[in-house]
Amino acid sequence: MIELNWPAIGFSALPNLGGVAGGLITRRAINPWYESLKKPNWRPPNRAFAPVWTALYTSVGYASYLVYRDGGGFDGAARVPLIVYGTNLAANWLWTPIFFGKKDIKLALYEMQLVNGTALGMAYLFYKINPTAGLLVVPYCLWLCVATALNYTIYRDNKEKVKEITD
Template structure:
């Protein structure tokens, strides 16, 4: 019974980031071929085919890392408020980026979102380091991807004038 519960928690924490990622893709998927492909992007922009694979790996690592932190802190104890609160806040900003970028086509708001996300992710990793180094290391690829995504968002924002939703230039 205890093993079943721990297995359920492990799976639940690991799957959770995928939920928002999937919803972000689902609601914005039509904007990708219509709008995103027309944007001016730098030569180092990853292929569209890379994003689903990258996010599957990143969300899985992120989710499992959050489980390790939760487990090491004994669940939702008072010790978990800051480390898991930072995790939840950065996850919310992660999930908010696609609606800003693709849904609202608001490149400036997407840039502000990802800059705040970067800060929260770094703060989260700092708060996790003393709790579980493996969990922290599992977040390193995510931080690397965020660095690339931040540079990409900044470059796209600078190279493409803001458009209002509904315009298809």
């Protein structure tokens, strides 16, 4: 009989809740707004984003479980790393309503810097408690580099549309 580790499952699933909510916001803005923007030829296809984010959210969620387990929970050494993780998750979830909901490409780019900074801090702090947890955050950080470059390029190449929206 397989014994399920419910805390690990819960921690792994948690980040995907925001991902699902973000997906609903994104779906409404894809056509016509997002499709009308100039985008670089190196961008991943739209269909790639949901599975990539699901995998990344799940791995970062599992990493948070490892830190919680090995760092004594919120009363132990895991407290600060988990606060940084929570801040990162909230900032990550906020990006979608800014970019796709409010259609504010410039503000989304600025906000992405909070996501990036907390992700790097999270990787470092997680690694100190559980090296595997820290390494599980690395693919997320790498994907954030792609997402940031994409956000910047869309901002740079669509200044006329950015003005229309923010003026």
